[in-house]
Amino acid sequence: MTTLTPTPQSWLRRRRGLLAMVALLIAFPFLVSIIVDGQGLGAVIANDQGNARFLQGLAIEIFILAIYALSYDLILGVTGLLSFGHAMFFAVGAYTFGIMLKTHEMQWVAALVVVLIAAILQAFLFGVVLVRVKGIAFALVTLGLASVFWIVIQSSDLQQWAGAEIGLQGVRAPVWFLDTTNERFAFYLVTMTLMILCYVLYLRIIDSPSGKVFHAIRENEDRALMLGYNTFWFKLLVLVIASVTASLGGVLHTMHQPIVTPNIAGLGFTVTALLIILIGGVGTITGALVGAAVYRLLQFYLDRWFGAASELLIGLAYVVLVLYLPYGIVGTWRAKAAKRKEGWERLRTLLSPGERPTS
Amino acid sequence: MSVILETQNLRREFGALVAVDDVSMEIEEGSLHSIIGPNGAGKTTFFNLVSGTLKPTAGRVLYKGEDITQLPMHRTIHKGIGRSFQITNIFPNLTVFENVRLACQALGSDSFRVFRSHLKSTAYLERAEEVLAEVGLSDRALTLARTLPHGDQRKLELGMILAPDPDVLMLDEPTAGMAAEQVPELMELVQSIQEAGDKTVVLVEHNMNVVMSVSDRITVMHQGARLAEGAPAEISADERVQTAYLGALYEDRGGS
Numbered sequence: 001m002t003t004l005t006p007t008p009q010s011w012l013r014r015r016r017g018l019l020a021m022v023a024l025l026i027a028f029p030f031l032v033s034i035i036v037d038g039q040g041l042g043a044v045i046a047n048d049q050g051n052a053r054f055l056q057g058l059a060i061e062i063f064i065l066a067i068y069a070l071s072y073d074l075i076l077g078v079t080g081l082l083s084f085g086h087a088m089f090f091a092v093g094a095y096t097f098g099i100m101l102k103t104h105e106m107q108w109v110a111a112l113v114v115v116l117i118a119a120i121l122q123a124f125l126f127g128v129v130l131v132r133v134k135g136i137a138f139a140l141v142t143l144g145l146a147s148v149f150w151i152v153i154q155s156s157d158l159q160q161w162a163g164a165e166i167g168l169q170g171v172r173a174p175v176w177f178l179d180t181t182n183e184r185f186a187f188y189l190v191t192m193t194l195m196i197l198c199y200v201l202y203l204r205i206i207d208s209p210s211g212k213v214f215h216a217i218r219e220n221e222d223r224a225l226m227l228g229y230n231t232f233w234f235k236l237l238v239l240v241i242a243s244v245t246a247s248l249g250g251v252l253h254t255m256h257q258p259i260v261t262p263n264i265a266g267l268g269f270t271v272t273a274l275l276i277i278l279i280g281g282v283g284t285i286t287g288a289l290v291g292a293a294v295y296r297l298l299q300f301y302l303d304r305w306f307g308a309a310s311e312l313l314i315g316l317a318y319v320v321l322v323l324y325l326p327y328g329i330v331g332t333w334r335a336k337a338a339k340r341k342e343g344w345e346r347l348r349t350l351l352s353p354g355e356r357p358t359s
Numbered sequence: 360m361s362v363i364l365e366t367q368n369l370r371r372e373f374g375a376l377v378a379v380d381d382v383s384m385e386i387e388e389g390s391l392h393s394i395i396g397p398n399g400a401g402k403t404t405f406f407n408l409v410s411g412t413l414k415p416t417a418g419r420v421l422y423k424g425e426d427i428t429q430l431p432m433h434r435t436i437h438k439g440i441g442r443s444f445q446i447t448n449i450f451p452n453l454t455v456f457e458n459v460r461l462a463c464q465a466l467g468s469d470s471f472r473v474f475r476s477h478l479k480s481t482a483y484l485e486r487a488e489e490v491l492a493e494v495g496l497s498d499r500a501l502t503l504a505r506t507l508p509h510g511d512q513r514k515l516e517l518g519m520i521l522a523p524d525p526d527v528l529m530l531d532e533p534t535a536g537m538a539a540e541q542v543p544e545l546m547e548l549v550q551s552i553q554e555a556g557d558k559t560v561v562l563v564e565h566n567m568n569v570v571m572s573v574s575d576r577i578t579v580m581h582q583g584a585r586l587a588e589g590a591p592a593e594i595s596a597d598e599r600v601q602t603a604y605l606g607a608l609y610e611d612r613g614g615s
Contacts, residue, residue, distance in 0.1 A: 201474070209470050209477045216461050219450035226410075226448070227519065228436035228465035237471070 018200070025192050029056050029185060047184045056188045058300060060180065060256050063195040065276060066292035067249035070202055070285065071242035072273035077283030078206055079238045080218030082135065085126065085142030086273050088149045089243045091265035092122050093250025095153060098168040098260055099161050108174035115247050123243035127236040134221075143267065150265040167261035171254055178255045191252050195289070198245055202285050205241065214238055218283075279321055281328025290329050363388040363559050364409070364440075364527055369418035371404055378404040380583035381418070386527075386561055391553055393562045393570045396580035397603070402563045403445060405580070406531050409561075410442040411435040422527075437466065441520035442529040445563075447512045447536075451505035455496055455515055458504050460487040462522035486522060494518040494548060510541040514548070521552065527559045528552070534566060542566060546573055571595060579603070 029044045033052035037043065044052055068090050075081050096118045100111035129141045153162040163169060173179035180187040205211050213234050216224040224231050254260050263269060272295070280291025298317055302310035325332040364386040371379040379401045386392045394402050407413040409420050411432040420428045422438055430438070450458050463483040464470060478484065491497045494514045499507060504515060513533055520528055533549065534542045546569050553560045564570045570577060570591070577594045579586045581603045587594060594600055 204474050204476070207476050207478075208473050209464055209467075209475070209480060210473045212457070212461060212464065212477050213470055215453060215457075216450055219452055220448065223448050223450060224461075225433045226412075226436065226442065226444075227462050228433050228523070229470065230433050233471075237473070241473075 018196070022192075022196060025059075026189070028059065029053075029188065044185050047182065053184050056184050057180070057256075058296065060188055060191045060252075062293050062296045063191040064249050064252045064256065065272070065296055066195050066289045067198050067252070068246055069273050069276040069280070069288035069292050070198055071245035071249070072270075073277045073280075073283065073285055073288045074202060074205070074214075074245075075238055075242045076274070077277055077287075078211070078218065078285075079214040079235065080221075081130075081235060081238065082139040083126070083142045084139045084267065084270055085144075085146030085149075086242075086246065087265050087267065087269035088146035089119070089122065089246035090250040090253070090269065091149065091153070091262075092118050092243075093247025094254045094260050094264055095162060095168060095250070096247070097251040098171045098254040101174055102168070102171045103161050108178070111174070112251070115251055116244060119243040119247035120240055123236065123239040126239050126243075127232075130235055130239070131232060143270075146265065146267070146270065150262060153265060154262045162262075165262065167259050168254070169259050171260070173255060180256045187255070191256075194248065194252065198248070199285070199289060202245075206285060210234065210237060275318065277328070279318070279328055281331030281334075284328065284330040284334065287328050287330035294329065361388050362386065363423060364561070365421040366405075366409065367419045367421065369405070369408055369420065370416045371401075371408055371413060372416045377583050379408060379415070382580070382583075382585050384578060384585065384588075386559060387576070388526075388559055389553075389557050390575040391550070391560045391562065391573055393564055393574040393577045394580060395564065395567070395570055395577060396586070399582075400580040401583040402580055403531055404583075406442065406529055406561075406563060410440060410529060412442075436523060436525065439526040440529060441523065441525035441527070443516050443520050443531055443533060445531045445535055447509070447516060449504045449512060449515055449519065452503060454501050455504055455507065456487055456491065456500040458515055459490050459518050459522050460484065462519040463487050463490070466523040490518045490522045493521065493552070510537050510545070513537060513545060517545070517548065517552075524556070525558070527561065529561045531563045532565060533562070534564065534569065542569060549573070 029052045030041050032055050033039050033041065033043045033050065037050040037052055039048065039050060039052070043050065047053060071089065072083075072086050075083050075086070093115050096115045097111050100106040100114050101108065106114070126142060126145070129145070130138060133141055152158065154165050156164050158164070173181070176183050177186045177190050206214065213224065213229055213231075216227075216229070217231050217234060221231055250264070253264065276291035276295045277288055278291070279294050280287025280289065298314060299310075302313050302317075306313055327335060362385045366382055366384045368381045368383055369379055370377070370381050382401075382405060394405065396402055404413065408415045411427070411430050411434065415428060418428070419426055422440065427435060427438060435442070450461065453461070460477075460483050463486045464477070464480065467480065467483065469475070469480055488497070488500075491500055494517055496511060496514055496518065499511060504512065507515060513535075517530070517533060520530075530549065534545055537545065549560060549562070550573055552558060562570070562574070572591075574591050576588065577591055578588045579594060579597075579600050586603055587597050587600050589597070
């Protein structure tokens, strides 16, 4: 129909990278079990102790971080809203789910509904701010909102619910596939599926008519307004989507960690999201997944090998990453890939007889 | 011909400064109406008031007989008023095609469809190609807007206003910053668009040669107020205009 739009490829071909990743992630615990632990495939199903079980735990943390970072990339990378309160989006999910299960002894489905409502409400809260302020001012107000939340959940008045400074302890798994202690492999598959689901949905979202408007808002919000888009509703939509996604990450976090500490509501955790998408590539979506893996693995292995010196080494690693991969891993890769493609095309025109390049 | 756009005693104050001083203007449907005046005459402020970017201190804006004074910026385009800016105002890191496609999509109803590919809304894709052909940017469709030369960016901006097929085009110095030899090309484009689509064009322009040759009617603004209005010949013969604007300009040129 048109020459300007890419020709659609078959579903399998377009998704071959994703399918390969899913296959690899499912095979991963089994491979570790056979190669590293020297055990059979049954050890994974039986959730035996060993490297396979341990590395699944680490992978689950990466999946949760990836879900969390995806939502931040939608806000910051795609739409260009600078929010410093993103940790709150995650923590509201984590705390709400934990409190509903533990203190209120709710059914897990009902608890999820409460989390969903809480997530949407907090997006509206941020949205109210958004009407008034933009840019750096928005960053500061969101930072303030998140700080208030961080202080509130640590207050001793709320100890019976949120557990004050210690955090939320003793949340029991409500259903077998959310039980990371006894059903590690099942929980691994659940978090992986949810991460992939979020990833695919996010790819769809940024390619949708709404997603295109999100990009327009990042590029030039006044122009988007002038074109006839009421940008406020689009920004609110972004906040709702991101808030629900990050809360889902929080829910999984509550299930995976024995203690939900107030740290996940602090500024440090927002910076974690920022670092992850800087490593992966801001606005690339895929970068959130890659960044989460690189971030957590760096943090974990540097800490294991170098102990106290690891903080310094992590800092150095970031400096190197930013210097040599200014657009993050995925962003730089894509820029280079475009250049390579251009080069190949030029070579092909040069080599093909009778067809002289015009310029 | 009927009046499509009308302002009644439109006034805007910035503190003690009266930027637009009780301007009443009638713009006829299908005409090319230019607004000229020295720097600071209030031309751009007048544009901002009509397009909803600014709210007037007093007065009314009527479009097809309907009061649009309080309409926010993002609603005026839905009524059929497209507006360009003096400073190039595009989406720099999106492709030329996407810039125009977004302009087409803005008036449709599927901007809130979150899980559907934008490529399925083929009407916008086709319209965007049409518009790019019209402004002569088809071969640059897939380049990033920021890499275009300035003249092409002005054309792109024109395309973005044209995309939703508005009845009134408000162009704020469309040739600003363009090389002199590109100006006639762009103005021919504007004229052909106006004549082909029977559109109304409101033009703010500094280039006097351009204004005199293309306009049906000219309004001269001076210090926020409407100084004179008439056909190009009447305006160039008007003594007040010559002293306030043309005279000063020609003296400057003579002196240099």
